Amino acid sequence: MADIQTQLVVLGGGPGGYPAAFAAADHGMQVVLVDDGAKPGGVCLNRGCIPSKALLHVAKLMHEAEEAAEYGVQFEKPTIDLDKLRTFKNGVIGSLSGGIEGLCKVRGVTFIKARGSFLDAKTLQLSLSDGTTQTLGFDQCIIATGSSPAMPPIFNIGDERVMDSTGALELRDVPGKLLVIGGGYIGLEMGTVYAALGSQVSVVEMTGGLLPGADRDLVTPLQKRLQRVFSAIHLNTKVASLTAGADGIVAALEGEGVEPQQTFDRVLVSVGRRPNSRGFGLENTGLQVDDKGFISIDRNQRTSVASLMAIGDVAGEPMLAHKATREAKVAVETLLGEPVEFDNIAIPAVVFTDPELAWAGITENEAKEQKRDVTVYRFPWAASGRAQTLARTEGVTKIIVENAKQRVVGVGMTGPGAGEMIGEAVLAIEMGATARDLADSIHAHPTLSETLMEAAEGIVGQATHKFTPRKS
Secondary structure (H helix, E strand, O other), rough: OOOOEEEEEEEEOOOOOHHHHHHHOOOOOOOEEEOOOOOOOOHHHOOHHHHHHHHHHHHHHHHHHHHHHHHHOOOOOOOOOOOHHHHHHHHHHHHHHHHHHHHHHHHOOEEEEEEEEEEEEEEEEEEEOOEEEEEEEEEEEEEEEEEEEOOOOOOOOOOEEOHHHHHOOOOOOOOOEEEEEEOHHHHHHHHHHHHHHHOOEEEEOOOOOOOOOOHHHHHHHHHHHHHHHEEEEEEOEEEEEEEEEEEEEEEEOOOOOOOEEEEEEEEEEOOOOOOOOOOOOHHHOOEEEEOOOOEOOOOEEEEEOOOEOOOOHOOOOOOOEEEEEHHHHHHHHHHHHHHOOOOOOOOOOEEEOOOEEEEEOOOHHHHHHHOOEEEEEEEHHOOOOOHHOOOOOOOOEEEEEOOOOOOOEEEEEEOOHHHHHHHHEEEEEEEOEEEEHHHHHOOOOOOOHHHHHHHHHHHOEEEEEEEOOOOO
């Protein structure tokens, strides 16, 4: 007999776990939320999305202050108080995690700080912070254990100067020279922060472009700006080894025209994330994971074991917090017997660099691979009045429309605030809106959101502020 018995346990308190616990409790279920972190919120809140965005906000302020000289406003060179900056970042985390704990109480969710490990498909063993253990029996469990930064063995040399994203967010110091291994969104975001604080940042990416897999039309404006912000960007380049030395970490680089031996004060390894599916007894449940470590699920978040469901990063790509939150609602509604499944066709992705990148639906390359009959239109932000007033004209808004019904199937944006605007595109795609629907919807002037309206105008005729000669 278990020490504690509950109707539903949610294992993992991140952006998938705690929304699942809240939704279930709101519908009258008896819920226990188990998380082994010092504070609830998971990686996203404590060691990922939230702290990185707090630091990126500061970096953006510093860049804007520097660029203001071009418009006739001169600021003194900023001084960096790292202790105060860490306090700001940690204060944001503390406020949000405290809010989650408060919501657990008012919703009647029992929150247990412990590491949970499956004894079988109906029982968890909880290892508490005081060294004691308890057993927790359940009718249903939603696994929401998230993911962790990948650290290839070749880079795991046992030196604290080699960091993953968690270590980089601790902001222990501002290294004179920082090597970022990996040109994905995590590396570029953290590289942007450290460059603003004064580091000479070098990025090494194995492929031929930054943000592999993202639309090149969206990446190009960002890459041009980062070439001014970073000390170096080495594409088609491999880091063969890292060696700890008295003067720093020596990186052996392999790439055309790249100095083969370079020394850095710190190295950030940002080559992806791996699902947290091992080390907590899944093998005792009969549940299997695939060769990438993901738990297989159906469109209702069910696994192959009747008492177990899975959501978020551990349940498959894309590894995005907002995808996990949606899956949480699907899982709970499934338990309640509602006719629901994860059928979303537009999961937005945002890269919070400066400029930001955001996209939803299919990309132009995906449309070509799927041999879909589409029309693509690009509206340059240089033709946007609002972008001109911000002196940020490098952006672009791109729309992809299927020709048969003129429905919007993909949207991408690069520019300041792109992440805030992509929600309109998600709604348009999910609702089956046409280009005419977007073109005829009045957008406030002058705003950057007008670029989506004008991109849609370019599909159905001519954009007001861009003329495209048509073949007769």
